[in-house]
Amino acid sequence: MDPHLLRTYVAVARLASFSDAARELGYTQSAVSQHVAALEADLGLPLLTRRPVAPTPAGERLLEHAGALLLRLDAARADLDRFAAAPRATLNVAASPLALHPRALAALPATGVTLRALPRDRVPAAVATGEADAGLVDGIAAPSDPLRLPDIAPLAATRVAEEPLAVVLPATHPLAGRTGVRLDDLVDARWLDAPAAGVPLGELRAVHGGPAGRGFRTALRYEGTDTRTLAALAADGHGLALLPLPAAGGVPGAAAVPLVAPRLVHRTELLLAAGARREAAGPVAEFSRRLRS
Template identity: 35%
Template sequence: MSIVAVMDLRLLSSFLAVVEEGHFARAAARLFLSPAAVTQHVRRLESDLGTRLLNRNPVSPTPAGERLAGHARTLLAAANAALDDVAEAARAPAAAERPLRVGIMGHGSAELTPASVNAFRRARPHVPVELRQLDFTEHVSALVEDRVDVAFVRPAPADERITADVLTTEQRIVAVPESSPLADARDTGALLADIADLPFFTVPGHTPRTFTDYLYFDCAARRRSPHVALTPQEVLTGVVTGRAAGSGLKSFARYYAWPGAVFVPVLDVPHESSYLAVRALDRNPEVRIFRALALALAREMGPRISA
């Protein structure tokens, strides 16, 4: 049996409602169906997939059910977005396709960024995609000012106008020149106390506080270099010339392997995440489709990226 035949959206909707409600009757009431119909949908899905998806007493997902629930959310979100897109096309059949503007801060979410863009291009080949590089000051403003539609950023924007989903979670690193005494710790790692005197680069005053807290490991007193940087390339210019130190996620080292720069893991700080951010009230179906695809890929690729 093909996967398309198995993934009946009605069955998925009933299954996901039971998982989220933890009860067949409550799920039925939420869907305006009878409990018997919801039970039949779950049984059909289990039969089609050849595995038990729900424990019955009490109701809880099996390991297979947990996995399917994540896929179900993605598929249903994509389906709803597709219906919105068709409805929009019916209202304005002659309208030209608006490009989807994708903002990327630094290297975004590592390998997940190009994978998400390529997946969207395959799914929506008629929708133009514009990639826009964001600097450190545009952590929030690019979305709020409608210059991009989705944005790969870090950390999560502290702004109620923006919704952000975790894509990857990684160890933190600092970037120092080869001449730094800390460079010897590239394999063993360093502690927060070891980096206290590093001359971290400076960002403009209008950079969001959320980003500067991330950049300086939540320490306002962290030593600053006169070297001002807005992009990873400018950070590394300061690093290799001995004028500044930088910080980032572990995957930064894969994308910016500059001669003269050394990347040192910081062992005693929490891991940090990269995010896909969108406007909270954006009803654009293309944004919803891109978001659903990125989240599906994050579940598949995330552990490999953060390893």
């Protein structure tokens, strides 16, 4: 399967248009049509209907594979490019918002750094494909357990920090005075859905292991990255939030009650690509050494 043909097919399916895909890819519309036809001939299956432009059942199944296949190819190219690349004097770090731990920030070089906030699921791909030199990613896990990362490419993951978790709720809430709270007691509560600023509700449902779609109802969705805004929304009664304990306090009107069951921590990890591990010097190696020390 030719990856160039596959990329063209993915663009057409995503944009639902041969002409729009041609403009995006810099091809003629005729070339795009030929690419799709060649891929269909190679696989022996129709992948797209033409009027309207939409994936066939076989095309939908191919799309399920295409993202991972193309990402893996991009990661392989980036990894090999590192062999020939000259040492860099700058550092490009991709980080999920809650992964910006004080220890990680203190380890950054004084100059020459670009720090970009990305969604959690994009950080490993950014490092694997060379979009970022290093990544900081966070998630919830059992104490001392590594985060579950997608199998994109060889990545070296190093623990940066593990912190206790706390449920943030109004100071007037009946549970506010407790010394600890169980997740099972909050399944039917109303929650803030804040995938970037807090622990995603999908992770809570997965940890709880209850029936699909049950519990942890969304009261309000917050698409920002500021944890203090999220805590303030919880303080005002818009829903509960789960945050690392150090980030959960200090907001007027909010109470942070430690999560005691199940035993979970908020974990932050440093991600480096295989090529970065081979570098003995430079800002990537220095950043890694300072985090490990």
